[in-house]
Amino acid sequence: MAVDLEKLLRPVDNPALPFPPKCMTLASGEIMVVRQVGREEIPNILPHIEPLIHVERDYYDIVAARLYAELLGFYRHRVQDEYVLVAQIDGELTAVVNGRRVDSKVGMSYHTLTLRRGLRIGSHAFASKMEYHMEIMKQEAVLVVAESPIGFRRWMIEYELEKRFEVPHELGGVPTYALTQALYQKARGKLIVGRRPVPVKLLAKAEAAILPPSDPPRPPMDMLAATRSMSDPTGSVLISRRADELRAPVPAKKGARHA
Amino acid sequence: MREVYVAGIGITSFTRLEYPLVEIAAYPAMMALKESGLRKIDHLYAANMGGGRINGQTGLASAVVDNLGLTPAGAETIENGPASGASALKEGFMAVASGMHDVVLVTGAERMRAVNNLEATDFVATLTHPYAEYIYGVTLPSLAGMFTRLHMDRYKVTPRHLAMVAVKNHGNAMFNPFAHLHQPITLEGILDSEDAATNNPVVADPLRFFDCCPVSDGAACLILSTAEVARKTGKPMVRLSGVGQATDTLCVHERDNPLELPAVRGAAAQSLKMAGKKPSDVDVAELHDAFTILEIVESEECGFFKKGEGHLALAKGETGLKGRLPINTSGGLKAKGHPVGATGVGQAHEIVLQLRGEAGERQVKGAKTGFTVNFGGFGNNVVSLCFTREK
Numbered sequence: 001m002a003v004d005l006e007k008l009l010r011p012v013d014n015p016a017l018p019f020p021p022k023c024m025t026l027a028s029g030e031i032m033v034v035r036q037v038g039r040e041e042i043p044n045i046l047p048h049i050e051p052l053i054h055v056e057r058d059y060y061d062i063v064a065a066r067l068y069a070e071l072l073g074f075y076r077h078r079v080q081d082e083y084v085l086v087a088q089i090d091g092e093l094t095a096v097v098n099g100r101r102v103d104s105k106v107g108m109s110y111h112t113l114t115l116r117r118g119l120r121i122g123s124h125a126f127a128s129k130m131e132y133h134m135e136i137m138k139q140e141a142v143l144v145v146a147e148s149p150i151g152f153r154r155w156m157i158e159y160e161l162e163k164r165f166e167v168p169h170e171l172g173g174v175p176t177y178a179l180t181q182a183l184y185q186k187a188r189g190k191l192i193v194g195r196r197p198v199p200v201k202l203l204a205k206a207e208a209a210i211l212p213p214s215d216p217p218r219p220p221m222d223m224l225a226a227t228r229s230m231s232d233p234t235g236s237v238l239i240s241r242r243a244d245e246l247r248a249p250v251p252a253k254k255g256a257r258h259a
Numbered sequence: 260m261r262e263v264y265v266a267g268i269g270i271t272s273f274t275r276l277e278y279p280l281v282e283i284a285a286y287p288a289m290m291a292l293k294e295s296g297l298r299k300i301d302h303l304y305a306a307n308m309g310g311g312r313i314n315g316q317t318g319l320a321s322a323v324v325d326n327l328g329l330t331p332a333g334a335e336t337i338e339n340g341p342a343s344g345a346s347a348l349k350e351g352f353m354a355v356a357s358g359m360h361d362v363v364l365v366t367g368a369e370r371m372r373a374v375n376n377l378e379a380t381d382f383v384a385t386l387t388h389p390y391a392e393y394i395y396g397v398t399l400p401s402l403a404g405m406f407t408r409l410h411m412d413r414y415k416v417t418p419r420h421l422a423m424v425a426v427k428n429h430g431n432a433m434f435n436p437f438a439h440l441h442q443p444i445t446l447e448g449i450l451d452s453e454d455a456a457t458n459n460p461v462v463a464d465p466l467r468f469f470d471c472c473p474v475s476d477g478a479a480c481l482i483l484s485t486a487e488v489a490r491k492t493g494k495p496m497v498r499l500s501g502v503g504q505a506t507d508t509l510c511v512h513e514r515d516n517p518l519e520l521p522a523v524r525g526a527a528a529q530s531l532k533m534a535g536k537k538p539s540d541v542d543v544a545e546l547h548d549a550f551t552i553l554e555i556v557e558s559e560e561c562g563f564f565k566k567g568e569g570h571l572a573l574a575k576g577e578t579g580l581k582g583r584l585p586i587n588t589s590g591g592l593k594a595k596g597h598p599v600g601a602t603g604v605g606q607a608h609e610i611v612l613q614l615r616g617e618a619g620e621r622q623v624k625g626a627k628t629g630f631t632v633n634f635g636g637f638g639n640n641v642v643s644l645c646f647t648r649e650k
Contacts, residue, residue: 025452027459027469029445118442120458149375193454215441 011080016101019085019132021203022194026119032094033198033206034087034128042075044210045086048093048115055219059148060113066147066171067111070098082110085132087125091211092116095125099133099142100170107133107142108170109179112151115213123154127192130159134184141181143167145174155179159187260356264489265497265646266482267295270608273439273477273596275372280307280314281322284368287480288327291364295482295492301360302333306347306367307600308340309382313374323366332364340386341549342635343367344479344603345642349502351483361485367604368478379474383599386636388510400471402511402637403550404463409518410552411465413567418465420570422450424551425469425593427579432590434621439475439596470551475596479604481611495615499607501536501645503529509639523560523632526643530630531562534645538562541584541645542626543613545606547634548591554578557632558586561643580621588613588621603633607644614648 021035037045049071052064073079079100087095094116100108109129114122133142144161146152155161161177169176184192198206269290276283284305292298305320316322320334339346344367351363371379384398410416426446432438449459449469459467489496505525508514514521531538538561546561548554555569563584564572572578578586589595589609592602610629612618629646 025448025454025458027444027448027455028442029448029452118440119448124457190457190460193457195453 010077021198023198024194088206097125097129105140109144142179263355263499266484266489267291270479273475276476280370285326291480300362300364304347306343340635341599342633343600345633366480367601369598369600400463407552421551428591428593432594438590440594472592472597475598477598479608496649500647501530501534503643520638522641526641527561530643530645541630543623544630606631
């Protein structure tokens with residue numbers, strides 16, 4: 001008897017509650033739209049995530065690699081009850097956040113990836129994710145981990161998250177923290193912003209195309225920089241290169257006393 | 260005294276640099292040496308404030324002079340708080356002017372991002388009075404907050420004026436590839452929109468996030484020399500024509516008038532007098548805007564505007580790139596960044612670029628006289644420099 005293996009592999013496809021799109025004004029004066037995307041838009045997002053897997057700075061490599069896998073898992077029906085929100089400025093993709101509904105009471109925050117740095121873009125995207133869990137899904141708690149110091153400052157410190165170290169997070173062994181309804185309501189006035197409905201033209205532009213980031217994070221100029229500062233504090237690698245540079249002939253200047 | 264000229268300049272990006280402090284300090288020096296074609300120097304001064312405390316690196320000058328292969332030149336580290344950079348330039352100036360040395364390399368460097376922002380703020384706060392200020396939790400943002408409130412009450416400076424400084428300097432930094440922050444900001448985004456309070460939260464009332472400079476790593480270098488040496492570099496002749504320094508009480512609460520910055524006034528007057536210039540002769544200035552209020556008040560103390568009118572001149576656009584006296588064309592500490600020991604040298608680097616006509620899109624047309632204020636402590640040790648373009 002033939003068995004449809006795919007049916008066994010796929011999680012139950014529960015319909016996700018819709019996140020009503022919203023928009024906010026950034027410090028630059030630009031308007032950023034945050035909206036939910038379905039599986040059909042994931043192929044348009046992945047090409048913009050992939051380059052960041054190679055950015056060995058501020059944990060972009062880890063976060064991008066894991067987010068890429070999670071988006072693929074969402075697209076290919078391999079994660080239960082996942083959702084994805086994107087942030088866009090004039091269509092340009094500026095942030096991607098995702099997470100999962102564990103049950104009616106608990107949410108699982110996955111990742112927040114900022115594709116244009118600064119201006120609180122990542123913070124606004126994360127806040128939208130928390131709003132989705134707390135106000136749309138009306139859950140009691142969201143489990144959160146941070147994989148970078150920037151994330152730790154933005155989530156654990158700014159939201160004063162509770163320690164839940166005894167609870168395992170799906171992302172692995174990083175200590176788990178939780179945003180509760182009480183903490184969310186405390187932060188709501190100062191950290192959760194945005195207006196609804198999004199003006200029709202603005203939303204249409206966001207939905208029309210997911211455009212590439214205009215100024216994506218880039219690898220450090222010297223790939224060894226991050227590790228050398230720990231393992232080669234005397235900088236001997238650079239010094240040897242510098243010695244070669246100094247030995248290179250310099251055009252003689254007429255009568256230059258110090259040449 | 261002999262006249263002192265700039266023979267070479269170099270700078271790193273002001274940002275987070277994941278290199279040892281020695282390398283950060285050496286890099287712009289290499290650029291300056293390369294630009295000048297010089298292979299030997301007589302003396303090296305390294306300006307730095309926090310190497311011993313936050314990077315485990317003392318004796319920075321000795322490390323840099325060796326790193327660059329410049330031994331047996333003399334080398335000294337200069338620490339004068341956030342004014343270390345201009346102090347080192349002052350020492351370099353005196354060495355050449357006195358006839359003791361012909362070529363002096365001054366590099367200023369800091370690696371503050373090695374620690375988190377709370378530790379960095381605490382480290383800078385160690386320049387306050389240890390028993391009368393520091394132990395009570397005084398930080399530089401808190402002193403600047405109180406200073407701002409006084410100016411709001413007395414001179415009607417408003418949050419909009421402060422935000423105008425930030426918007427102007429962020430705009431200038433967009434034209435500076437070495438600036439820490441390449442983020443254009445608007446009054447709408449940081450002040451007027453309903454999301455502004457989140458974008459621009461209070462840090463030390465009434466100062467907000469965009470009123471404060473970032474914590475930066477970075478380094479900058481100037482090579483000072485005699486006219487003879489500088490002429491051979493083939494670069495436009497820029498003379499370090501005036502140097503001034505003045506101090507004030509360490510404790511801010513001991514000052515006769517907490518609204519004034521007499522050390523800025525004294526240092527600025529000295530440097531302009533030595534250069535034979537008046538405030539109205541200055542074409543471009545780099546002022547120490549670690550907090551937006553400081554750019555406004557320093558512009559008054561230097562004599563560019565009357566007391567209590569700096570914010571009005573700002574609002575009229577007089578300090579913008581196209582204004583009567585462009586201030587902080589580099590982006591200032593506010594947006595270019597503030598690696599404390601490097602800042603004074605970084606300011607001088609910008610002025611030299613301007614006077615050479617090499618400042619690109621932020622060039623002040625025809626600039627002949629440039630001026631800097633490097634502000635140590637909360638105005639208790641200030642060094643001012645004046646540069647002149649010569650034919």
